[in-house]
Amino acid sequence: MAVDGKKLTQSRGCLRALAVGLVLAACRSPTTTEEAPGFEPFTTTTDQPIEPLPLEEPVNRERATLGEALFEEPLLSGDSKVACADCHHRDHALADPRPLSRAAGRPDSPVNSPTMYNVRYLFKLAWGARFDSLEAHNDALMTNPNVMASSWEGSAKRLAGKPGYRERFQRAFPDGLTPANVRTALLEYERSLVTPNAPFDRYLRGDAGAISERAKSGYGLFKAYGCASCHQGMAVGGNMLQRVGVMRDYFADRGKVTPPDWGHFNSTHLERDRFVFRVPSLRNVALTAPYFHDGTATTLESAVTLMARYQLGRELESDDAELLAEFLRTLTGEYRGKAP
Amino acid sequence: MSGSVLLRVALGLCLASFLALTTFIVRHAIDEGEQARYAHELRRLQTLDSGLNEAVLRARSGLLLQYDPLVAALGELHRLEAALRQAPRFFPKSAADELSARLADWSRALKQKEGLIETFKMENSVLQTSLHYFPVLATRIIDRSRAAGDVTAFAARVQNLSSALMLFEAGGDADATGRVVRAQEDVRGALDAAKRVGLERDAEVAVAHARVIVERKPTVDTQVRLMLAAPSFQAALRAEETYSAHYRAALNRSVVQKQLLFALALGIVVLGLTEVILSIRRAALALSRVTDELRVANEALAEEHEKERLRGELRNRFVAMTSHEFRTPLTAIVSSAELLESFGERWDAERRLDHVQRVRQAAGTMQRMLEDVLMIGRAEAGGLRPSPSPIRLDEFCRRLVEALEHSTKKSHVIRYTFLGDPDVTMDERLLQHVLGNLLGNAVKYSTPGSEIHFGVRTTADECFFSVQDHGLGIPPEEMPKLFTSFSRATNAQHLPGTGLGLAVVKRALDVQQGTVTVESELGRGTTFHVAIPRRLATADITLTPP
Numbered sequence: 028m029a030v031d032g033k034k035l036t037q038s039r040g041c042l043r044a045l046a047v048g049l050v051l052a053a054c055r056s057p058t059t060t061e062e063a064p065g066f067e068p069f070t071t072t073t074d075q076p077i078e079p080l081p082l083e084e085p086v087n088r089e090r091a092t093l094g095e096a097l098f099e100e101p102l103l104s105g106d107s108k109v110a111c112a113d114c115h116h117r118d119h120a121l122a123d124p125r126p127l128s129r130a131a132g133r134p135d136s137p138v139n140s141p142t143m144y145n146v147r148y149l150f151k152l153a154w155g156a157r158f159d160s161l162e163a164h165n166d167a168l169m170t171n172p173n174v175m176a177s178s179w180e181g182s183a184k185r186l187a188g189k190p191g192y193r194e195r196f197q198r199a200f201p202d203g204l205t206p207a208n209v210r211t212a213l214l215e216y217e218r219s220l221v222t223p224n225a226p227f228d229r230y231l232r233g234d235a236g237a238i239s240e241r242a243k244s245g246y247g248l249f250k251a252y253g254c255a256s257c258h259q260g261m262a263v264g265g266n267m268l269q270r271v272g273v274m275r276d277y278f279a280d281r282g283k284v285t286p287p288d289w290g291h292f293n294s295t296h297l298e299r300d301r302f303v304f305r306v307p308s309l310r311n312v313a314l315t316a317p318y319f320h321d322g323t324a325t326t327l328e329s330a331v332t333l334m335a336r337y338q339l340g341r342e343l344e345s346d347d348a349e350l351l352a353e354f355l356r357t358l359t360g361e362y363r364g365k366a367p
Numbered sequence: 368m369s370g371s372v373l374l375r376v377a378l379g380l381c382l383a384s385f386l387a388l389t390t391f392i393v394r395h396a397i398d399e400g401e402q403a404r405y406a407h408e409l410r411r412l413q414t415l416d417s418g419l420n421e422a423v424l425r426a427r428s429g430l431l432l433q434y435d436p437l438v439a440a441l442g443e444l445h446r447l448e449a450a451l452r453q454a455p456r457f458f459p460k461s462a463a464d465e466l467s468a469r470l471a472d473w474s475r476a477l478k479q480k481e482g483l484i485e486t487f488k489m490e491n492s493v494l495q496t497s498l499h500y501f502p503v504l505a506t507r508i509i510d511r512s513r514a515a516g517d518v519t520a521f522a523a524r525v526q527n528l529s530s531a532l533m534l535f536e537a538g539g540d541a542d543a544t545g546r547v548v549r550a551q552e553d554v555r556g557a558l559d560a561a562k563r564v565g566l567e568r569d570a571e572v573a574v575a576h577a578r579v580i581v582e583r584k585p586t587v588d589t590q591v592r593l594m595l596a597a598p599s600f601q602a603a604l605r606a607e608e609t610y611s612a613h614y615r616a617a618l619n620r621s622v623v624q625k626q627l628l629f630a631l632a633l634g635i636v637v638l639g640l641t642e643v644i645l646s647i648r649r650a651a652l653a654l655s656r657v658t659d660e661l662r663v664a665n666e667a668l669a670e671e672h673e674k675e676r677l678r679g680e681l682r683n684r685f686v687a688m689t690s691h692e693f694r695t696p697l698t699a700i701v702s703s704a705e706l707l708e709s710f711g712e713r714w715d716a717e718r719r720l721d722h723v724q725r726v727r728q729a730a731g732t733m734q735r736m737l738e739d740v741l742m743i744g745r746a747e748a749g750g751l752r753p754s755p756s757p758i759r760l761d762e763f764c765r766r767l768v769e770a771l772e773h774s775t776k777k778s779h780v781i782r783y784t785f786l787g788d789p790d791v792t793m794d795e796r797l798l799q800h801v802l803g804n805l806l807g808n809a810v811k812y813s814t815p816g817s818e819i820h821f822g823v824r825t826t827a828d829e830c831f832f833s834v835q836d837h838g839l840g841i842p843p844e845e846m847p848k849l850f851t852s853f854s855r856a857t858n859a860q861h862l863p864g865t866g867l868g869l870a871v872v873k874r875a876l877d878v879q880q881g882t883v884t885v886e887s888e889l890g891r892g893t894t895f896h897v898a899i900p901r902r903l904a905t906a907d908i909t910l911t912p913p
Contacts, residue, residue: 068415068418068436068439068440068442068443069418069421069422069436069439069440070436071431071433071435071436074432075432076432076433077433078433078435150438150442251499251500251503252496252500253492253495253496253497253499253500255432256492256493256495256496257492259432259433259434259435260433260434260435260438261435266433266434266435266437266438267434267438267485267488267489267492268485268488268489269489269492269493270489273493273579274575274579299486303489339496339500340572340575340576340579341500341572342568
């Protein structure tokens with residue numbers, strides 16, 4: 028019986044160990060998770076209406092470089108004739124020097140093509156603020172028969188036929204060349220288009236000599252006239268909507284109102300949104316003439332003069348337009364260390 | 368065995384439930400990381416909501432000069448809106464649906480708030496511009512009109528409007544509104560005066576900005592009020608409450624599940640132990656049964672072996688004894704025969720007769736011995752059958768006594784008594800074996816001249832015989848093997864004898880369904896009591912070998 032007793036003890040021990048083990052496994056001690064450092068949207072770095080742009084944004088280089096090639100690739104369009112760069116010119120700060128863009132085999136664009144720089148900081152996309160995200164805007168332009176007249180699937184197919192793209196996609200994506208990856212690469216490039224370190228940003232960061240005295244005066248006027256009521260934030264605009272012609276009827280004075288002039292109304296069909304546009308960013312504004320959605324202002328001076336008249340209800344005095352333009356020129360940042 | 372089967376079934380069920388429950392618990396376990404993230408994001412909805420309200424108020428009062436914080440907070444809220452769409456996996460479907468309904472309420476409230484904020488931004492920008500610009504403009508108008516020599520007519524009205532606007536912006540009650548409207552009328556009515564001092568452009572701008580303030584301030588304030596009243600915070604709070612309630616429920620469920628799991632584990636341990644104990648007991652029982660069987664078999668084997676040894680021993684003794692016992696009368700026969708052959712003619716008749724009688728006596732002894740041996744052999748082979756016949760018992764016994772007296776030449780006094788009905792049915796030959804041996808022994812083991820009592824009594828069913836001597840007696844330790852073949856008492860070794868007599872008695876009685884008992888006292892004598900059925904039938908008698 029001594030042997031039996033020992034066996035008994037062993038089997039009891041085994042059963043207990045089994046039970047305890049299983050219970051422990053089932054209960055699993057709770058794991059403490061560290062809360063991600065909270066994104067704090069309410070902090071500002073200055074007490075000014077304008078914030079400097081971040082010096083760096085996270086970018087996947089491989090994909091952004093691939094996206095850059097796609098940006099200039101006509102194969103993206105349905106007829107392989109139009110590239111993004113046809114309206115967003117590399118030598119014009121990715122904007123269009125023509126009042127209205129014109130691409131091969133397409134009707135004239137209804138509005139001036141704005142710059143691609145700093146699009147990642149815009150709260151809504153397109154003049155009329157039709158799109159809430161860069162993705163939605165790209166999807167719409169891709170399928171718009173007057174723009175790319177294509178689809179991501181079609182683009183991917185055409186790209187696959189051109190030597191080199193398969194390999195480049197293979198390097199940038201685990202699953203290689205797919206419609207979704209064409210879109211991702213293009214968006215990665217667009218989001219990499221930031222122009223930090225403008226003289227005015229350096230000034231905001233404490234470098235008093237970064238801008239001229241005239242520009243500083245211009246900045247003072249920018250605030251005093253009330254430009255900074257709308258053109259504020261780090262993109263100096265791009266974060267709100269505003270009616271064109273707050274103090275005077277711009278469209279009545281210009282004449283020949285067409286649907287593109289209706290702005291946000293085209294998206295919401297609400298009367299209160301008629302002539303409401305997204306306030307454009309003034310970053311690099313010195314490089315992106317002509318101005319306004321209709322491309323009617325050809326110089327900074329004329330643009331600020333018109334803005335003061337129609338939006339602020341005032342006529343600029345003496346050389347205030349020049350001073351304001353002087354200030355606006357300090358908003359030109361750096362892309363890859365150079366002017367965009 | 369059904370208990371054992373039940374136990375195993377119960378144990379199996381317990382194990383299966385345990386495994387199933389464990390799998391269930393593991394699959395539906397509350398992921399603490401997921402829960403912490405989800406709860407944090409739900410709380411963040413409220414933080415951001417409050418932050419938005421505060422930022423709007425700051426923007427309204429001119430303390431916040433840009434809208435990036437509003438845009439970023441709304442962006443973050445939309446990100447959370449998407450992230451919260453996937454309810455925690457440990458939520459049952461009903462809970463997930465309820466939570467999703469609460470979050471949908473919140474989304475609607477957020478959308479409403481976002482619309483109000485967008486309008487606020489537009490209107491507030493315009494209002495702030497005019498609010499900041501109007502005093503500057505008013506000061507300039509006053510300065511210029513002073514310079515132009517007009518202090519009262521126009522400048523005073525502009526000054527009045529400026530004050531009214533400041534009061535309006537500061538309070539905005541009915542009085543202030545009335546005053547600002549009147550002041551506006553005054554300024555508009557004094558435009559001619561403005562023209563006189565060349566300030567008509569400035570006057571128009573002032574009127575326009577005053578209108579902006581008067582029109583937009585209520586709009587902006589309404590937007591702010593509506594935005595502050597928008598139910599997004601309450602909706603977020605309700606979503607969090609719903610989440611917390613279901614999380615608590617899930618926690619309670621998991622506690623109950625774990626208790627059940629523990630109970631099952633306990634059940635498994637208890638049932639398992641019982642099973643182990645029972646199987647050990649069963650094994651022990653089986654072992655003891657086998658041991659018992661082995662022991663019994665062993666004992667039987669030992670007994671058999673002992674019997675065999677005794678049998679061998681007896682046979683040896685038989686051989687030794689018979690070689691001696693048979694040799695004695697044989698020697699007597701041989702020597703008498705030789706003497707008769709050599710000297711017979713010379714001897715007288717008497718002497719010759721003496722030797723012839725010796726031969727006869729010795730041959731008779733041998734014959735009896737041979738009969739005894741043969742009888743025992745037959746009995747042991749199962750071949751001894753009684754053949755009863757009617758006899759007169761008293762006469763038979765008397766002849767027996769007379770024959771004994773004759774053969775012993777009346778060396779002992781034999782007292783014979785008979786009682787009862789003498790007519791019986793018995794096997795005369797077997798009875799001869801029984802009584803002859805008993806009486807012979809009585810003579811042999813008692814001193815000459817002593818008395819031997821031979822009593823016979825018959826009843827309706829049985830005959831009783833008793834043979835009593837006053838001889839050596841039998842040692843008590845010899846009693847158990849008294850009736851076995853070739854066994855002789857230790858105190859009788861010096862007397863001639865084969866050790867067959869009582870064995871013959873026993874066997875002869877066995878086949879007659881008789882019994883024999885013995886009383887003996889060492890040195891005082893022995894009494895044998897024999898009982899035999901009075902009427903012996905032959906048919907049903909079968910002798911089982913000992």
